[in-house]
Amino acid sequence: MTATVRGTAASMPRPDYATLIQSDRVHGSLYTSEQIFAEELERIWYRTWVYIGHASEVPEPGDYVRKSVGPQDLIMTRDRDGGLHVLLNRCAHRANLVCEDARGNSKSFRCPYHGWTYRNTGELIGYPYRQGYEGNGKLDLAMGRVPRVDSYHGFVFGSFAADGPTLAEHLGAAAGEIDRLARLSPDGQVQLNAGWLKHRTRANWKLLAENETDGYHPQFVHSSIFSVTGSPIAALYSDKSSAVTRNLGNGHSENDLRPEFRNFGEPMRWFGTTQARVPDYVARMREVHGEAAEQILVEGAPHVMIFPNLFIAEIQVFVIQPLSAGECIQHSTAVQLKGAPELNKRMVSQSIGSVGPAGMLLADDTEMYERNQRGVAMLQPEWLDLRRGLHRERVDERGLTIGTATDETAMRGFWSHYRTLMEAAA
Template identity: 60%
Template sequence: MNVMPRASQWEQLIRPDRVHGSLYSDPAIFEAELRNIWYRTWVYVGHESEVPNANDYVVKSIGPQSIIMTRDEQGKINLLLNRCSHRGNEVCSYPKGNARSFTCPFHAWTFANDGRLAGYAFPEGYEGQDRSELALGRVTRMESYRGFVFGCFAAEGPTLKEYLGGAAETIDRLVRTSPEGEVEVTAGFLKHRVKANWKFILENECDGYHPGFVHTSIFSVAESGIGKLYGGSSTALTRDYGNGHTEIDLRPEFRKRDAPMSWFGTTPERLPDYTQRMKAAYGEQAAREIMIDGTPHVMIFPNLFIAEIQMFVIQPLAVDDSVQHVTALQFKGAPDLNRRLRQQTMGSVGPAGFLLADDSEMYERCHRGVLTRDPEWVFLGRGEKRERRDELGFKVGHVTDEVPSRGIWQHYRSLMERS
């Protein structure tokens, strides 16, 4: 195709129950996505716990763009573009560290970790130059919710809380898993790169139709019983929060079991320290409810996926090239739980893990498939006739229904039509 659609043409490419294959494969559409989504909406960048001390930094991204997240000497978090304001060279070459400044390796321009231009080599050639005009670029807006740092290049628009909407409650639910009410992103990241469009990953994260088939091998080996959560008789739900945020809500199944820590495949007796700390923090009844419900399975549009025991960050590099950055969730004040979270993460998405390998194979097969000419459409109609509104007004359906994909694409269309 390779033709950039006009706003009026998005309706032709995105229908209520299907989308055109070119949306995954057209380079011109990918470039439009960078402008209208990645560089215009709120995007998850990093977590405050990744820069706990003054002068800490970590290199992150918004789409293909490299971002340095720093905590300066005053304790303020900054999102700086990893690009020298002189000739565009990357000023930071290390993934993380502690530094008061960054020096460009090309011409030795030096920038403070709050972005200010601190100095340049042979300054006599810059008489009268206002250094403030040559500071590192920065993400226009930055906000943090429960320690999760988001950035937005648009100067105007909704606040982060408005953007998160109902999905903010899932993050609230996540941090309550900690006896101290905080998540820590301290386990390090694995990177998985696939030759596939980023939206295949986005849709799959809250697709409850595939686990019973794609992940049969790992479910069988682990004897986890997870497959039943995604069966035809499951009471679990899919949910569309709006703004592209979606969820697989497994709580109805866990509440039927009425067994604390069943969501994690264990019992309170096997995590005595964690159980005691939770009861001390929340009271016996509230702690029991939290440990029954477990952590959320939510996709925060466009790139943050919280998957019960792990956290994934999607990074698009090209129309057919994407990276998933994944780390084990860690909960402040829960050392015994955290140890098992790290172990399970390595087993499922580590170098020898099966779970993400299964998904990655599906992403690449789907991407190759949408390159065919006929049929050109991807069908997303499962459960359309039985979706309903929950008590808060959000669309929900059976765990195997494609409520999330339809919600994602309707939000996507609204963003793309703004151009």
Template identity: 55%
Template sequence: MTTLSRLHTNGVDALRTSDHVIPIATATGPAIRWDELVRDDHVHGSLYTDPAIYQAELQKIWSRTWVYVGHESEVPNPNDFVMKSIGPEPVLMTRDKSGSINLLHNRCPHRGNRVCMSEKGNARSFTCPYHGWTFANDGALRGYPFPSGYEGADRSALGLGKVARVASHRGFVFGSLAEEGESLLEHLGAAAGAIDALCRNSPEGEIEVTAGYLKHKVKANWKFLVENETDGYHPSFVHASIFEVAQSGIGTLYGSDST
């Protein structure tokens, strides 16, 4: 059995095995040796704790893929907005006066300050509290103080940044920070059918997110949450009450195959 330990030498973070040292990427360090950290039957614990690995995941995974942002029913009226995020990037999901859904970076292009501090609401415009730049609900620049100081500036290029790609399926809105990549349906695969089945349970054939939701801050790497959600071994113990409700038959989903 191989034992690995963390060390820092010559300004470089690394993992020591019984016979060699594996460098880990830092801001200025070498590339991460993924093949050394991920084996056929186990992975190294640093995949859940190392900040450099997390930063690499943000770049290689979350900045390239589709991320669920929210539901269209959260912004039912023109000029409605709700605060969301894609990874660590704060975004505003808005419905503009034409009825279109927008995903806007909540960051003023002037000095990078947040332009909206409210979790949700209805507003025709957002004004940066730092220098007073104002933007329409669709992100377009409306104006700024002392315009003579920006004579000749291309106002169309000074609006709020937009998430590169936005798409929805049955009202579920997804965003991608990558300019190019697979379509949303390609990304969803069989999950699109699960969303369709969920919507078919409604007499109207669609759902609304109107009852609110709970937010949880978990001090853990995102992979812990994913693995817990896909773990079928624990529900009958941790969530025993679910199995007692109306003899729902949910127990058939779990068993020896989930270990």
């Protein structure tokens, strides 16, 4: 299939991204312009690698689950040989939705409109009344497919572009953060099988992407819950924190909390507990990892934003789905670690408390996103400032730019990559 998208504003001059995106500030119209949103769909969402779903959501042959990238309705399937496919939910005949169920198991999909039937690989295998097409029953039609699909530790990504960088090239330094998450499973496997919350958000998707590794906001946005629960999270994002904000390249970024946890040197502190309370897990990790277990148990899980739509926040995974310049959906779930039943129920319970429409953390982030969206519609001042920590950035031993826990290093990395993509040839 061709994944090209109709240019929505061919007659309008293209925005000058070099002017709108500067090293220390970005223009407010980037969050409000529907023209820019249409260009983002073409140049980011339908071109670069985007997160689609997790292999653990379709464990068995024939399993399928509905997914989305922006406004695109997708079906992620597993074929009889175990291969993963991402189909566009559209009949090749009259463009009806082929699949209405959120998930299930089936070798084929039958369009309800005229009965056209497709294998779960997208291949057209039949249609009623073949005489109407004068041939031998074969038609050169199929469901649309995301042309490039690849996965890393079960995280399935797709690119609507037939050519381009590989997933490994796209992930770059961020791959190591997914490694760190998978390593926390005694079996080395992450599972995302706890179901998803869907949070409708009247804000531009980039406000979310920027906020995910903004270490400046937690003390203010989340002070209500930190003060009530005596949460140690606040200290991780204080001005005195030894944590760092790292630009991982390609728009990816992280809040690296390991320096803080190393200072304490307490296994499972990252999880808000002690090793005595999860003895079986700790024992299994030591069995699997030997001496290396200590470091793994002390350093914990990553806090990483993978451009443009996957956010792993220690024990939660978020997926950002943009719908328009002013609206998006946050999908969120709890991380589940294969072989760690002691942790898994706690992760579900903690995640329910924290994320989604009623979450004691995310409801307040979302309130900020929505007020921010109203704010960027104001005429003056036109710019959003990105200077925090610019004067004290350093380059670490891996050659990556880092700032302190509260610096805007991650946002600057996001915008640099965004600009590269938006300025690329159509």
